[in-house]
Amino acid sequence: MFDHEIDYPTAIASYDDDGVAAAIEWSVRHMEDGDTLSVWTSLKSNLRNCAELERLVQRHRNVEHITGRGGGVPTGTGPVLMAWADMDDVGELVRYSRGIRALCVITWNEDRIRPWVAAKKPEILGDGSAWESLGPDLDPVVVEALKGLTRTVNHNNTISAGFEKDQVVGVLLALRDGRVPMDADAMQGWALAHGWPGKNPERLAQYVHDINTGKRPRTRSVIRTGYIDALREQAESGNDDRKS
Incomplete structure (x- = not known):
């Protein structure tokens, strides 16, 4: 009755220079002709917290900024780069996952997304020390x-x-x-x-x-x-x- 498991590539990136750079490179690498890369933040003003992401959005026509506040969603097909998202944020995005080609999440609080990482086992980008222990497995x-x-x-x-x-x-x-x-x-x-x-x-x-x-x-x-x-x-x- 229900077959909606996320089958596109996923990644988790540390919030440091190496992690952000790797997240951008990974997301761009998963673009195809005609795709749009969607950069997600909770609030519009959050983008100013990361100069690399702000430049990415400002300098490229095929990159758009979407926000969680107000229910922003990707307008086309392509990868999504979520900056500082937690499990609830990812859950809201999954609702509109038909056009998502790949999903990368930059962390801000590892514990807020650790269970998703443990279950999904995304590719780890940047500093992976936070994921050396993912917690107990489900019964x-x-x-x-x-x-x-x-x-x-x-x-x-x-x-x-x-x-x-x-x-x-x-x-x-x-x-x-x-x-x-x-x-x-x-x-x-x-x-x-x-x-x-x-x-x-x-x-x-x-x-x-x-x-x-x-x-x-x-x-x-x-x-x-x-x-x-x-x-x-x-x-x-x-x-x-x-x-x-």
């Missing part, structure tokens, strides 16, 4: 649950209401009741890396946080008996396949 049972939700939920809709909310919350509560550990940030990163658009990855993380703190959001979904056991079997089968 394989959680991964199988997320795969199932990715296939069954209509991601053109928000998971904050209706059938989509019922499905997501029902699965998360089943994981909690089955004592399967859930990491909210890591699950947001996984969802983002696998194409969940807009605010859905962020909302998923909020549900997980609420459930982990003892809340039980309402859901009309009834999870079948043996669901967690079936997920464990799928996870073990997947591990066996990778070992063979």
Whole structure:
């Protein structure tokens, strides 16, 4: 039902001279004839924080500046270079990913995007020391649950209401009741890396946080008996396949 995983090249760059230069070179290298390189910042004024990016925008006709504030999106096909974006920003951009040929993110706070890096494993540009440790992996049972939700939920809709909310919350509560550990940030990163658009990855993380703190959001979904056991079997089968 849903096949929207990001399959274009991705990169993460450090915010230093080497990282910015490598990010620009990487983005330009992924341009094709007729493409536009979109340089994203949260606010229009943010571009002044980096002279290299400001010159890039000002000196080239096939480079445009877009902003997150107000919902700026690429106007054509080509790479996107996001300066100082976090996971929520990337999630909003993914909603309009049809014309994106490649995506590079310049960091400002590594912890705000670390789960996405851990899940997506983008090419690392500049100083890669921040990514030597990416944090704990998701429990394989959680991964199988997320795969199932990715296939069954209509991601053109928000998971904050209706059938989509019922499905997501029902699965998360089943994981909690089955004592399967859930990491909210890591699950947001996984969802983002696998194409969940807009605010859905962020909302998923909020549900997980609420459930982990003892809340039980309402859901009309009834999870079948043996669901967690079936997920464990799928996870073990997947591990066996990778070992063979």
